[in-house]
């Protein structure tokens with residue numbers, strides 16, 4: 558039978574002057590490269606490769622070589638289709654993901670004969686945030702939560718995890734956070750209904766950034782553990798600037814251990830125990846560092862998501878991958894766009910790219926009038942649930 562579904566809108570590109578996506582390449586990436594060169598004593602060959610990558614991504618074409626690292630077959634097929642095209646003609650999601658993969662190549666991350674092999678290029682920025690004053694304030698606030706009743710505590714932990722996404726260091730490369738203006742869509746109650754619901758299986762938390770965000774996510778994971786098994790899915794290797802890996806998880810647990818607040822130390826201990834007894838399963842998957850959308854899930858992950866009580870997907874990039882990085886009309890219902898997902902899913906994200914769906918038209922008019930850049934400023938957040 559013919560497929561009668563309407564064509565999806567076009568993919569977001571990086572060529573439109575004045576667009577947010579283009580600014581990521583032309584404004585954010587030059588600062589990002591300068592930061593990497595300042596943060597590490599890279600030898601001339603690595604500095605030259607970083608600068609060449611930047612120039613290529615602004616003005617050049619995609620070379621045919623497959624960058625080293627995992628998922629060779631995937632990238633070989635993608636590059637067979639894209640090689641020779643100008644970067645400016647690439648879809649935003651693909652171009653950005655490929656750019657970060659090329660950064661790993663430029664810094665010899667997968668080169669076993671290089672002393673830079675396995676060195677997280679973003680570690681200095683991640684460590685600075687983990688040692689910074691904002692995280693101390695977050696942990697004081699966490700410690701004070703032990704005075705509150707369970708419902709209030711759960712609500713506060715969900716919102717801390719949501720707003721933790723503001724602390725994404727990629728975003729902060731060129732943008733200062735201008736406060737928290739509000740939660741545009743708040744399906745938080747549905748999150749807890751699903752968590753407490755009759756379904757079996759773990760709750761899966763697909764993490765996003767290290768530092769303040771992962772700290773808040775771990776506090777949420779601890780609350781979720783009261784209801785059953787939890788899986789925390791991390792990135793397999795560094796990816797977008799502050800994306801959380803296994804090393805970041807360990808560094809965060811150490812930071813929680815070292816905090817003067819007793820409830821924070823107790824949190825670290827409970828989490829370590831849960832990892833040991835596998836009530837908290839920590840996993841990763843190559844899919845999390847690819848430009849594919851969740852519509853094209855590898856079968857194993859699709860099965861696991863389908864068997865989960867709920868999948869909580871954190872952050873802006875995951876939102877783009879979940880919804881599809883396309884020029885959606887923001888009034889398009891969230892449920893229609895993600896109906897393909899194999900299980901119940903909740904997206905928690907602060908808005909840091911043009912994409913939005915599921916915004917009631919009247920609310921949209923209000924938002925566009927009150928803060929025209931609400932979609933990209935990181936000041937607005939959303940909790941959207943498909944169930």
Ligand SMILES: O=P(O)(O)OC[C@@]1(O)O[C@H](CO)[C@@H](O)[C@@H]1O
Pocket residue numbers: 581653722725727728765766797871872873874875877909910
């Ligand atoms: O996924 P996250 O960490 O919330 O956000 C990722 C991000 O910083 O990177 C992209 C632009 O470079 C956007 O999706 C967003 O601004």
